[in-house]
Amino acid sequence: MAAKIGFIDTYWKFFNQYYDPDILILRGGARSGKSYSIAEWVTYLFTDLENIEMMVIRKTLPSLRITAYALMLEMMDRFQVKYMHNRTYRFIKNKENGNIIHFQSINNPNDVEKIKSWEGNYVWIEEATDLQYSDFQQISLRMSRKNENIAMRQINGVAKEVKLRNQIYMSFNPIDAFHWIKTEVIDKAGYSFKEHQSSYTNNPYLDEGYIKKLHALENIDKNYYRVYTLGEWGILEGLIYSTDNFVIEPVEFWPKFDKPVCYSLDFGFNHPTVLMELFYNDKEFFIKERIYQEGLTTTDLLKMFKNLNIEIGCPIYADPSRTDIIKEISNNGYNIRATPRLKVIDGIDIVKSHKLHIDSNAVNTIDEIRGYKWRKDKNDKFIDEPVKFRDDAMDAIRYGITGFLSEGNIKAPNNPRPYISGGNIPSFSSSKNIPHL
Ligand SMILES: Nc1ncnc2c1ncn2[C@@H]1O[C@H](COP(=O)(O)OP(=O)(O)OP(=O)(O)O)[C@@H](O)[C@H]1O
Ligand SMILES: [Mg+2]
Incomplete structure (x- = not known):
C-alpha cells in the first residue's frame, strides 16, 4: 500500500516519528482527521507488517459498527487490500500476510473477558473517553504479543530502519480535563506515551460549511469552542440531562x-x-x-x-x-x-x-x-x-x-x-x- 497517498501530513509524521511509545494519544477537535488518519495507519500496518494481530475497540457495538468498523472496511476497499471478512466473529484477515484485525466493543463483562483472552500488537481505541480506566488497564495488559517487525520510519525527516513495538492508539475529543486519560495517563509519569493535538485546521478535506460552524462556536460556548474547535481540554459542566433523567x-x-x-x-x-x-x-x-x-x-x-x-x-x-x-x-x-x-x-x-x-x-x-x-x-x-x-x-x-x-x-x-x-x-x-x- 502506498501509505502516504492522501494521508494528512501531521499524522503521517507523528506516526513515523513516534514508533516507540506504548501509547499514542490523538486528542483533537471535531473532524480534525483523527479517525480517518488512524484508520489509514492501521491499514498501512495491516498490509506492510508481518505476523501481527490488531484490535479496533469502541465502547458499544452499534457505535463501533457505524464508525471505526465501517471506516476500516472502507479503507480495505480504498487501498484494494485482499482480505477476508468474518462478520460473525467480527474480524478481517489479510489474505496475503495473514494479519488480523478484530473489532470489539467493551460494554459488559463478556466483552472484557474476550479482551482478557486476547494477545495483540496494535490497538486502536476510538472515542477513548467513553471507556473506563479499568477497561484501558485491561487492554494495555494485552499488548504482549511478539512483534519482530523492522521497518523504515521518517524520523525528523530522515529515513531510518527501526525495530517496531506494540502500540495503543487512542482518538477522542477532549471533553473533560478531569478524565482518566488526562489525570491517570498524561499527568502521571507511569506510561510511555506521546500526545498529538489537532483541530479542523489540520484537515484539508473539510467543507467550508462545517468550518464556519466550528468558528461560530466561539460566540456560542467557550468551552465547546475549546474542545471541538481547538482540541483543548474542556470542562464538563452545566449538563442539561443527567442519569436521573x-x-x-x-x-x-x-x-x-x-x-x-x-x-x-x-x-x-x-x-x-x-x-x-x-x-x-x-x-x-x-x-x-x-x-x-x-x-x-x-x-x-x-x-x-x-x-x-x-x-x-x-x-x-x-x-x-x-x-x-x-x-x-x-x-x-x-x-x-x-x-x-x-x-x-x-x-x-x-x-x-x-x-x-x-x-x-x-x-x-x-x-x-x-x-x-x-x-x-x-x-x-x-x-x-x-x-x-x-x-x-x-x-x-x-x-x-x-x-x-x-x-x-x-x-x-x-x-x-x-x-x-x-x-x-x-x-x-x-x-x-x-x-x-
Ligand atoms: N486522509 C483523508 N482523506 C480524505 N478525507 C479525509 C481524510 N482525513 C479526513 N478526511 C475527511 O474529513 C472528515 C473528518 O475526519 P475524521 O472523521 O477523521 O475526523 P475526527 O477527528 O475523527 O472527528 P471527530 O472528532 O468528530 O470524530 C472525514 O469524514 C473525511 O471525510
Ligand atoms: Mg473521529
Whole structure:
C-alpha cells in the first residue's frame, strides 16, 4: 500500500516519528482527521507488517459498527487490500500476510473477558473517553504479543530502519480535563506515551460549511469552542440531562410495544436531519433513533420514510419553523404536524419530568445527550438556553414529547395508547399549560 497517498501530513509524521511509545494519544477537535488518519495507519500496518494481530475497540457495538468498523472496511476497499471478512466473529484477515484485525466493543463483562483472552500488537481505541480506566488497564495488559517487525520510519525527516513495538492508539475529543486519560495517563509519569493535538485546521478535506460552524462556536460556548474547535481540554459542566433523567438500554429491556405513539422530526441540511420514534408507558418515554443524517433533501427524506416503513397514520411532530417541508411531507400522506411552539426551557422542563429510555443503538442521540448543556453568558453565568451545537436529536426528542403531550394523549399508566390520527394542536407558550401527569 502506498501509505502516504492522501494521508494528512501531521499524522503521517507523528506516526513515523513516534514508533516507540506504548501509547499514542490523538486528542483533537471535531473532524480534525483523527479517525480517518488512524484508520489509514492501521491499514498501512495491516498490509506492510508481518505476523501481527490488531484490535479496533469502541465502547458499544452499534457505535463501533457505524464508525471505526465501517471506516476500516472502507479503507480495505480504498487501498484494494485482499482480505477476508468474518462478520460473525467480527474480524478481517489479510489474505496475503495473514494479519488480523478484530473489532470489539467493551460494554459488559463478556466483552472484557474476550479482551482478557486476547494477545495483540496494535490497538486502536476510538472515542477513548467513553471507556473506563479499568477497561484501558485491561487492554494495555494485552499488548504482549511478539512483534519482530523492522521497518523504515521518517524520523525528523530522515529515513531510518527501526525495530517496531506494540502500540495503543487512542482518538477522542477532549471533553473533560478531569478524565482518566488526562489525570491517570498524561499527568502521571507511569506510561510511555506521546500526545498529538489537532483541530479542523489540520484537515484539508473539510467543507467550508462545517468550518464556519466550528468558528461560530466561539460566540456560542467557550468551552465547546475549546474542545471541538481547538482540541483543548474542556470542562464538563452545566449538563442539561443527567442519569436521573435518562437511561441507555437495549430495546429487549423495554415493555412490548405494538406501535410507536409518535415520531418526531428536526430538519437540517448542514446539520443532521433527525427522526425519532417514541413509545410511551407509565409516564416514561422509550426512544429509538431512526434517522440522523446530514445533507438530506425532502425528497431524500421521503424515500427514507418509505424504506424505514414509517407508519403513515402515526403523528410526526416536527420543527414548527419549517412549515414548507411539513406541508410537502403531509402532501405525501404522512400525518405530520408542527409541534406547538414553546420556549426551549419550558420544553426541556417537560422532557425532564419523564424518564427517557434511550435505545443503546441510538449512538448519535447518546453522544448528544451526554454533552447537551446550558449556555453561558458574557459573565460566565449559565442562562436558560442550551448551547446550539450537537443538539439536533435533543430538539427532535423535545418536539416529540411536547407535541405528544400537548394533544392530551396520555391515558392510564401501563396502558400505552396507540396513536390517534388528526387532532387539533392547542397553542400554548408555557409548560404550565401542558397537561401534567
Ligand atoms: N486522509 C483523508 N482523506 C480524505 N478525507 C479525509 C481524510 N482525513 C479526513 N478526511 C475527511 O474529513 C472528515 C473528518 O475526519 P475524521 O472523521 O477523521 O475526523 P475526527 O477527528 O475523527 O472527528 P471527530 O472528532 O468528530 O470524530 C472525514 O469524514 C473525511 O471525510
Ligand atoms: Mg473521529
